[in-house]
Amino acid sequence: MPKKPRTEEEINHFREKILMYAIELIQEHGYKGLTMRILANRLGVKAVTIYNYYESKDHIYLAVxxxxxxxxxxxxxxxxxxxxxxxxxxxxxxxxxxxxxxxxxxxxxxxxxxxxxxxxxxxxxxxxxxxxxxxxxxxxxxxxxxxxxxxxxxxxxxxxxxxxxxxxxxxxxxxxxxxxxxxxxxxxxxxxxxxxxxxxxxxxxxxxxxxxxxxxxxxxxxxx
Incomplete structure (x- = not known):
């Protein structure tokens, strides 16, 4: 059975969650410490999932x-x-x-x-x-x-x-x-x-x- 698509509210919530975890990583390890792999681990998802919301690390940083x-x-x-x-x-x-x-x-x-x-x-x-x-x-x-x-x-x-x-x-x-x-x-x-x-x-x-x-x-x- 195909996975049910996320609602717009769920998408926006996850985008916000990405930003919050990203700023925590930057605080802990500096800008260079922010990587898609580490961010994905924090979020409990695969790195490729994040790319569905933000095209790059810099995109996330600028969004924050x-x-x-x-x-x-x-x-x-x-x-x-x-x-x-x-x-x-x-x-x-x-x-x-x-x-x-x-x-x-x-x-x-x-x-x-x-x-x-x-x-x-x-x-x-x-x-x-x-x-x-x-x-x-x-x-x-x-x-x-x-x-x-x-x-x-x-x-x-x-x-x-x-x-x-x-x-x-x-x-x-x-x-x-x-x-x-x-x-x-x-x-x-x-x-x-x-x-x-x-x-x-x-x-x-x-x-x-x-x-x-x-x-x-x-x-x-x-x-x-």
């Missing part, structure tokens, strides 16, 4: 990255929509970013921390199209933060795009350093409860941008 950035964007977009006032909106987005980094550490580490292939590594290869899609999804997060910072700055002064990008780099460097320090447990050697510092980190970031805005506005003869 893409999914991670989509998840992060959804959380940040939800935070953006939750607050009407620009300052509160940006704070909510920062909290969403920190929460994602700490609760989805496997995804986060792969997206931002581990030394793994990036878009330029796939230029001129069969995976360039998939890599470009992953890059486009990641840029949605970046563009959303640019939009939020621009709306905050434009309450007081005309937006300077270079300065806005500088703010984003400053914010991200601080937030990423905090998340990475918790995920690799380094901060636990520096503080009894590093999780309690999240609001302090965000407060200090806003003090920085408020100080810079105040200086700029005063130089123009206005008040903040």
């Amino acid at each position: 990255l893409t999914r991670g950035f989509q998840m992060l964007y959804q959380e940040c977009a939800k935070a953006y929509d939750s607050e009407p006032e620009p300052m509160a909106r940006l704070r909510a987005m920062m909290r969403a970013y920190l929460n994602f980094g700490l609760t989805q550490s496997n995804f986060y580490n792969l997206m931002f921390t581990w030394h793994v292939p990036k878009y330029r590594d796939y230029l001129g290869t069969p995976m360039e199209k998939s890599a470009r899609y992953e890059l486009e999804e990641s840029q949605k997060v970046y563009q959303l933060f640019i939009k939020a910072v621009r709306e905050l700055v434009e309450q007081y002064v005309p937006a300077d795009e270079d300065q806005i990008r500088a703010y984003i780099i400053y914010f991200w460097s601080a937030l990423h350093g905090y998340v990475a320090g918790i995920n690799n447990q380094l901060l636990s050697y520096m503080h009894d409860n590093p999780f309690s510092l999240s609001e302090t980190i965000i407060d200090n970031l806003f003090k920085h941008i408020e100080s810079e805005l105040k200086e700029y506005i005063e130089s123009k003869g206005k008040g903040l």
